[in-house]
Amino acid sequence: MPVLQAVNVSHRYTQASPTQFSAIENVNIEIENGELVGIIGHTGSGKSTLVQHFNGLLKPTEGKILLDGKDIWESKKTVHQSRFKVGLCFQYPEYQLFEETVYKDIAFGPKNMKLSEEEIDKAVRKAAEYVGISASMFQKSPFDLSGGEKRRVAIAGVMAMEPQVLILDEPTAGLDPKGRDRILDMIKAYQKDTKKTVIFVSHSMEDVAKLATKVLVMNKSRVAMYDTVDNVYSRAEELTEMGLNVPQVTKIFMSLKKQGVDVSQNIYTVEQGKAELLRLLGGSKK
Numbered sequence: 001m002p003v004l005q006a007v008n009v010s011h012r013y014t015q016a017s018p019t020q021f022s023a024i025e026n027v028n029i030e031i032e033n034g035e036l037v038g039i040i041g042h043t044g045s046g047k048s049t050l051v052q053h054f055n056g057l058l059k060p061t062e063g064k065i066l067l068d069g070k071d072i073w074e075s076k077k078t079v080h081q082s083r084f085k086v087g088l089c090f091q092y093p094e095y096q097l098f099e100e101t102v103y104k105d106i107a108f109g110p111k112n113m114k115l116s117e118e119e120i121d122k123a124v125r126k127a128a129e130y131v132g133i134s135a136s137m138f139q140k141s142p143f144d145l146s147g148g149e150k151r152r153v154a155i156a157g158v159m160a161m162e163p164q165v166l167i168l169d170e171p172t173a174g175l176d177p178k179g180r181d182r183i184l185d186m187i188k189a190y191q192k193d194t195k196k197t198v199i200f201v202s203h204s205m206e207d208v209a210k211l212a213t214k215v216l217v218m219n220k221s222r223v224a225m226y227d228t229v230d231n232v233y234s235r236a237e238e239l240t241e242m243g244l245n246v247p248q249v250t251k252i253f254m255s256l257k258k259q260g261v262d263v264s265q266n267i268y269t270v271e272q273g274k275a276e277l278l279r280l281l282g283g284s285k286k
């Protein structure tokens, strides 16, 4: 059974008129346990609106969200539970840090779950480790940290609730390349270790290719594609029409292939490109 399911989900922000445009329209998707889903799409295509449905922050105007096969809007209790089972980290989450210390900020979520002090401490330390925040920083004020560190503390706060599904809305937005790679590595390590479902929204086709097992493409409020990285990225022309550019390196390899060079077309990152070129050069020496 999929861990999360959207069944005919539409959302209109104001219910005033039935002709009001839908921020998401008739979304049908299933997300399997342990999957790492990358969501990509133009600004305004409905990515944030969609993910805010997964933990009951937004209620579908039409349709249902099923968590473990159960409608999350079945009762007050199920909505409340979904907030803990599905941990959502907003875009620019560092603006929501407010406690006096890093430790207290990471502990905020688990505290709300009424865990014991000991359980909270364990969860905080584990989450801090995932995001590379050392115990020596616990007593610092979150406001004395760098931008990248603040972001990681905020993410740790959601991880510390040990949600069944972790959702990160544009976790690398506004960070420099180093900070970005750090976050990506961290998401990968977290997923590998916990085997939990992770959903992340991204602007970068390259970042999605680096991490995701499945890619969800949103276009004008609708799901345009939902498939493996290879299957989605091979539809380069359609993606370009949606204003989404496949990575530069992918374009180069696709054009080499067109010109008759025997290369793989499934190259999405510079590292993959390097390996493929080395293979090609090595092969031609024989």
Ligand SMILES: Nc1ncnc2c1ncn2[C@@H]1O[C@H](COP(=O)(O)OP(=O)(O)O)[C@@H](O)[C@H]1O
Pocket (backbone or CB within 6 Å): 013, 014, 023, 041, 042, 043, 044, 045, 046, 047, 048, 049, 050
């Ligand atoms: N709180 C809101 N009230 C009214 N309209 C909104 C609200 N949030 C988003 N929208 C609109 O819904 C559409 C989808 O937005 P959003 O889900 O934020 O897209 P994305 O995350 O892909 O950029 C946009 O047209 C946006 O202007």
Ligand SMILES: [Mg+2]
Pocket (backbone or CB within 6 Å): 047, 048, 049, 091, 169
């Ligand atoms: Mg958004």
